[in-house]
Amino acid sequence: MVATVSARAQVAHLLRRAGFGGRGEELDAAEKAGYEATVASLLGAPQGAADAGVAATPPPVFPVIAPPGRDVTARKQANRERAQQAAQLAGWWLTRMVRANAPLVEKRTWFWHGHWATSIQKVRSAPLMLAQNQTLRALGGGDFATLAHAMVGDPALAVWLDEIGSTKRAPNENLARELMELFTLGVGHYTESDVRAAARALTGWRLDRAGGRLLFVPAAHDDTPKTILGQTADFDSVSLVDLLVGQPASHAWVVTRMWNRWAAPGPVPAEVMARLRTAYGAGRDLTALLHALLLDPVFRGPTVVGALAKQPVEYVVGALRALGITPDDADQAILLGTLRRLGQVPFEPPNVGGWPSGDAWLTAAAAQARLDFARWAVTKGDLGAVSSAPAASRVDATARLLGLDGWSDRTRAALQEAAGRPATLVALALAAPEYAVN
Incomplete structure (x- = not known):
């Protein structure tokens, strides 16, 4: 018997691959519209300033860092300013990924960033890296x-x-x-x-x-x-x-x-x-x-459905979008610290070949980092859809919140034990195998 993929699982897969996943209501709308119509909608969504999320996250403006010369103190200060600008740049892009109403554009830009992999660690210029990012965004669909x-x-x-x-x-x-x-x-x-x-x-x-x-x-x-x-x-x-x-x-x-x-x-x-x-x-x-x-x-x-593991950026951005968390300045250090532990920080690919894909992200250390992030995220996110559901329905409500079409029997049994504690339930779900799969 040939395995099949349900209509809902197909649109859930589509929203993960062409974006960063969808909440339950987004899956409902996509399933109702149909797969082909959803593809057309994703590709034809308003871009640039017409996207309210993009308009709300304009690119940062970086002051010019003067050449420090040979003065040791000036060189240290210039290095600190470069590091601050690099963190600001990475934080800006994460926030734009979270807020964009047309996530396919940001997902496509992320793909091209991995293809033309360039690291700020050597370039040492946030303005140059930002200009490259804008080029990839503007030309990546032509x-x-x-x-x-x-x-x-x-x-x-x-x-x-x-x-x-x-x-x-x-x-x-x-x-x-x-x-x-x-x-x-x-x-x-x-x-x-x-x-x-x-x-x-x-x-x-x-x-x-x-x-x-x-x-x-x-x-x-x-x-x-x-x-x-x-x-x-x-x-x-x-x-x-x-x-x-x-x-x-x-x-x-x-x-x-x-x-x-x-x-x-x-x-x-x-x-x-x-x-x-x-x-x-x-x-x-x-x-x-x-x-x-x-x-x-x-x-x-x-x-193909479920054939990839989420890259760390996909995992973090998807979780923030699902939980309705818009990162503020205080959150950026936590998010970048999480991504550094997971081995993937925007604008810092390890080499010209870019980041790995697939099972390379599914390590024991990564599992612990995801769980630590999940515990933080549930303190910031909107869990109302889960906490307001009857205890017997909360595991399914969590799947819906995270844009998943279901759980394995083993995961469901483990999550059911935490049904009386909504925050713990959602944190465990964010660390579950089903959520790690892209």
């Missing part, structure tokens, strides 16, 4: 070529991958290598010779920190012919990106990256790959690709 061009010209990425100061006399290969391996083509679709030639194409850029932009210095650029992927031309950063994103391997790589993070780990089923590549098309349309992915029957089926 033509992948437009996004790739913007990111190759992104100052934060250039600092992160040592592109600043790469000259025709001493080309740095970091950006060229990662541009091919992680960002556009995937392993096995280029050679070391291609990397060296691409590094020459990317030479000549300097950073204007005061203006937060890259400046091109023609005298430092290698303008001689280069052979890349079998084609010879005077490639520069623009023509190099055009070459890479036009490769069939690039189309397959973008589909694979999105499938692995939005749907399931591992190879993309052949029939799914064909459908998604068709949607992506010659125009490299990222919104069309995501639309096709969310509607794909395999995405809605038993091999």
